[in-house]
Amino acid sequence: MLDEQTVQVNLPNQLGYERVAMGSVAAYAKSVGFLPERIEDLKTAVAEACINAVQHGNKGRKDARVIVTITFKEGVLGISVFDEGSGFTSPPRDPDIVRIMDNLDPPVGFGVFLMKKLMDELEFKTLPDRRNEVRMAMRLSK
Amino acid sequence: MLDEQTVQVNLPNQLGYERVAMGSVAAYAKSVGFLPERIEDLKTAVAEACINAVQHGNKGRKDARVIVTITFKEGVLGISVFDEGSGFTSPPRDPDIVRIMDNLDPPVGFGVFLMKKLMDELEFKTLPDRRNEVRMAMRLSK
Amino acid sequence: MQQRPNEITLQKHGEVTLLDIRGDITAFSESFLNDAYRNSNTQGARKLILKFEDSAYINSGGIAVLIQVLVQTKRNNQQVGIAGLSEHFKKVFHMVGITKFAAIHPSIDDALKAMS
Amino acid sequence: MQQRPNEITLQKHGEVTLLDIRGDITAFSESFLNDAYRNSNTQGARKLILKFEDSAYINSGGIAVLIQVLVQTKRNNQQVGIAGLSEHFKKVFHMVGITKFAAIHPSIDDALKAMS
Ligand SMILES: Nc1ncnc2c1ncn2[C@@H]1O[C@H](COP(=O)(O)OP(=O)(O)O)[C@@H](O)[C@H]1O
Ligand SMILES: Nc1ncnc2c1ncn2[C@@H]1O[C@H](COP(=O)(O)OP(=O)(O)O)[C@@H](O)[C@H]1O
Numbered sequence: 007m008l009d010e011q012t013v014q015v016n017l018p019n020q021l022g023y024e025r026v027a028m029g030s031v032a033a034y035a036k037s038v039g040f041l042p043e044r045i046e047d048l049k050t051a052v053a054e055a056c057i058n059a060v061q062h063g064n065k066g067r068k069d070a071r072v073i074v075t076i077t078f079k080e081g082v083l084g085i086s087v088f089d090e091g092s093g094f095t096s097p098p099r100d101p102d103i104v105r106i107m108d109n110l111d112p113p114v115g116f117g118v119f120l121m122k123k124l125m126d127e128l129e130f131k132t133l134p135d136r137r138n139e140v141r142m143a144m145r146l147s148k
Numbered sequence: 149m150l151d152e153q154t155v156q157v158n159l160p161n162q163l164g165y166e167r168v169a170m171g172s173v174a175a176y177a178k179s180v181g182f183l184p185e186r187i188e189d190l191k192t193a194v195a196e197a198c199i200n201a202v203q204h205g206n207k208g209r210k211d212a213r214v215i216v217t218i219t220f221k222e223g224v225l226g227i228s229v230f231d232e233g234s235g236f237t238s239p240p241r242d243p244d245i246v247r248i249m250d251n252l253d254p255p256v257g258f259g260v261f262l263m264k265k266l267m268d269e270l271e272f273k274t275l276p277d278r279r280n281e282v283r284m285a286m287r288l289s290k
Numbered sequence: 291m292q293q294r295p296n297e298i299t300l301q302k303h304g305e306v307t308l309l310d311i312r313g314d315i316t317a318f319s320e321s322f323l324n325d326a327y328r329n330s331n332t333q334g335a336r337k338l339i340l341k342f343e344d345s346a347y348i349n350s351g352g353i354a355v356l357i358q359v360l361v362q363t364k365r366n367n368q369q370v371g372i373a374g375l376s377e378h379f380k381k382v383f384h385m386v387g388i389t390k391f392a393a394i395h396p397s398i399d400d401a402l403k404a405m406s
Numbered sequence: 407m408q409q410r411p412n413e414i415t416l417q418k419h420g421e422v423t424l425l426d427i428r429g430d431i432t433a434f435s436e437s438f439l440n441d442a443y444r445n446s447n448t449q450g451a452r453k454l455i456l457k458f459e460d461s462a463y464i465n466s467g468g469i470a471v472l473i474q475v476l477v478q479t480k481r482n483n484q485q486v487g488i489a490g491l492s493e494h495f496k497k498v499f500h501m502v503g504i505t506k507f508a509a510i511h512p513s514i515d516d517a518l519k520a521m522s
Contacts, residue, residue, distance in 0.1 A: 010210060011407075013168050014158040016150060021317070022291025025347065026155050026175045026218070033171025037164060037407055046378035053349050068152060076168070103387030106357060107364055113357040116350035116386055123385050153291075163433065164407025167463065179291055188494035195465055245503030248473060249480055255473040258466035258502055265501050 012077040017056065019070040024056035027074045031085060038078045039146060047124040048083070048144060054117035055087035055140045063089025063138050078146075086141045093132035154219040159198065161212040161231075166198035169216045173227060180220045181288060189266040190225070190286060196259035197229035197282045205231025205280050223288045230281050235274035293318045298326040300333070306405050307335035308398065311342055317351030320358075327359050331366070338363060339401045340392070341374040348379050353386060360391050371401040409434040414442040416449070422521050423451035424514065428459055433467030436474075443475050447482070454479060455517045456508070458490040469502060476507050487517040 008014055015030045017023040028049040035045045056072055064070035073088040101115035122128050127143040150156055157172045159165040170191040177187045198214055206212035215230040243257035264270050269285040296313035307330045313319070330338060340356075342348070363370050370392040375383065380394055395401035412429035423446045429435070446454060456472075458464070479486050486508040491499065496510055511517035 008158060008160075008213065010160045010162065012160065013165065014156075015172060016156040016158070018150075018152045018154065018291075020152065020291055021351075022179060022293060023155065024349075025179045025291070026172050028347075029171040029173075029175025029178075030157060030168050031171075033168045033174075036171075037167045037409075039410065043378070046376075050349070050378070050382065053347075057349060057351065071150065101386070103357075103390060107361055107391055109361060113354040113361075116353050120350065120382065120385065160407075162407055163467075164409060166465075167407070170463075179293075181294065185494070188492075192465070192494070192498065195463075199465060199467065243502070245473075245506060249477055249507055251477060255470040255477075258469050262466065262498065262501065 007075065009077075011079055012075055015074040015076070017072040017074065019060050019064045019067055019072055021057060021060055023072070024053040024060075027052050027056050027072075027087075030074070031076055034076045034078070035083055038083065040083065040144075044144065048085070051121045051124045051142055052085055052087065054121050055085070055142065058117050058140070059087050059089035059091075059138075063091030063093075065091065081146045082143050083146065084141065084143045086139050088133075089138050090136060091138045092136065093138040094130050097130075149217065151219075153221055154217055157216040157218070159214040159216065161202050161206045161209055161214055163199065163202055165214070166195040166202075169194050169198050169214075169229075172216070173218055176218045176220070177225055180225065182225065182286075186286065190227070193263045193266045193284055194227055194229065196263050197227070197284065200259050200282070201229050201231035201233075201280075205233030205235075207233065220288075224285050225288065226283065226285045228281050228283045230275075230279055232278060233280045234278065235280040236272050239272075296322040298322060300326065300330055302333070303402055304406055305335075306337040306339060306402060307333060308339045308341060308402075311340060311346075313343070314347040315342065315352030315356065316347070316349050317355065319352055320355045323355050323359055327362065335368065337369045337371075337405050339371045339373055339395075339398065339405065341398055341401075342372070342379070344374055344376045346376075346379070348382070353382075353388070357388065360388070364391065369405060371395050371405050373398050373401045412438040414438060416442065416446055418449070419518055420522055421451075422453040422455060422518060423449060424455045424457060424518075426457045427462075430463040431458065431468030431472065432463070432465050433471065435468055436471045439471050439475055443478065451484065453485045453487075453521050455487045455489055455511075455514065455521065457514055457517075458488070458495070460490055460492045462492075462495070464495050464498070469498075469504070473504065476504070480507065485521060487511050487521050489514050489517045 031052045059072040070090045075086045077084045098118045105111040125142040129141040131139040173194045201214040212232045217228045219226045240260045247253040267284040271283040273281040299310040301308040372394045415426040417424040488508050488510045
């Protein structure tokens, strides 16, 4: 996994540390030539994946970790966010802002929605050893 | 080592990836309240430590890694850069620009010099398991 | 990792109340934003401008907090404008659909002009 | 991780030759900087301005490359001015002692004025 193109960032399981992952991803993406606008997209997507890993995957456990890997191969920046949870029970629905504003739905579901919208690829994987991976990718050309 | 305040960044042993460490450190330092000017100092210091880890510690070996830990405790940001080398043979001398300009000395030695100048603390440690640590720290108040 | 507290300044511009919000907008901003909204409300605001820093980091938790405020403004028949967002977060607010309920303006002046 | 190549533009301003250097200054910049210097030299420059991007990342490898150029300018009795550095790298250049051999100017215009 940790090959010559791959950086791994290992974060405490606490809100706020997603900012460090954002900084790592932004610096990596800038180095390989992504434009500032796409880097903002990457930052938001990785932040949301980290926040979900803390809250849903690791359920706020203080001793858990969130692991982010960043790699660039064949023109594609790949980011994976790992937590120690068991993954998704059901695929989340896109939030419906009209229903939310009418108090018919709670204001949730924006994280996965934004990752889907901002990245070129998004994939959820439950791994054998009680770990969960959210994998996303963005092509450089775009 | 990896406690609730500590982020670890694991880098390929190649020049250029120090930029990712710079991004991680900058984001961490910003989050805990360092001013932009001090963040620039931190970025330069961590970059130089990573470059030395790649070149001197890991001697350019493609399969080696550079590990950076970042932590903030009691108002002090601590950064350690680990490589798989055996550390320092002799403490490097400060570069003498006048001798360098007269071609009496080679233009080397700026990395450790800048780390010393820019950080509040700098320490070199050779660890048991054939690993080397360069530890530096900066107080927030400063 | 603590988030630095938000700072919010209230200003009256005729019938428009401006909430000048400094700092990042996340789940931690909930009480700040709600308090600020409650204050603006007791001052009987019919029209609100929410002004953000263009360097602000806004995440899904902050979006949820904002929407909770917008739910209240809708219930209270208040008109809301947004100013100061970076291009990125203009896009994000558009994606999420916030722009259906609060118009985004290029600047405070533009917002004041459009809403007065 | 590749570094994007530097871009260097040469401009003549009277007896001053301006090297407008875009990109980061690291060990990878060695051939670019040396080539640019050699070109400026065949044009018979007596005075040189090295202009950097204020967003440039400069590391110890880049400093070494720069100093190698300065060693040559000293040997060739050329006067060198530096412009465009960020505040941080002004400080770094001062710490290292480069400012003993090349004056730092706030802008290209200031450098041209001071050196003409
Ligand atoms: N890492 C994860 N592990 C387990 N479930 C997750 C994870 N990330 C997201 N989810 C599920 O997907 C849902 C939607 O996530 P998200 O769009 O971020 O919205 P929210 O966090 O507001 O619920 C979550 O409520 C949760 O059920
Ligand atoms: N991580 C390290 N492992 C072993 N030796 C090191 C390490 N970092 C620095 N050194 C030693 O310190 C010297 C000075 O380093 P530095 O100031 O960065 O200058 P330079 O890299 O130009 O030699 C190096 O030449 C090397 O001998």
